[in-house]
Amino acid sequence: MGFIWSLIIGGIIGWLGGLVIGRDIPGGVIGNIIAGFIGAFLGSLILGDWGPEVGGFYLIPAILGAILLTLIVGFLLKSMKRTA
Secondary structure, three states: OHHHHHHHHHHHHHHHHHHHHOOOOOOHHHHHHHHHHHHHHHHHHHHOOOOOEEOOEEHHHHHHHHHHHHHHHHHHHHHHHHHO
């Protein structure tokens, strides 16, 4: 049950990250889950572990990390479109 809870929270974090900057994360629900997990890792790495914790994720660093990840992915995809 803990793994399923982590998937749900990761998906919500990824979705919130995309919602805040107004861009969709490629891959739909799976993309949101991946962005949530990677964003949580990046956010904790950069900002540390602080704030409210839900499902093993510290929400504030995780959401900020997901926003950062979404910006990076959006920039890379935009650059690849121009090149092609």
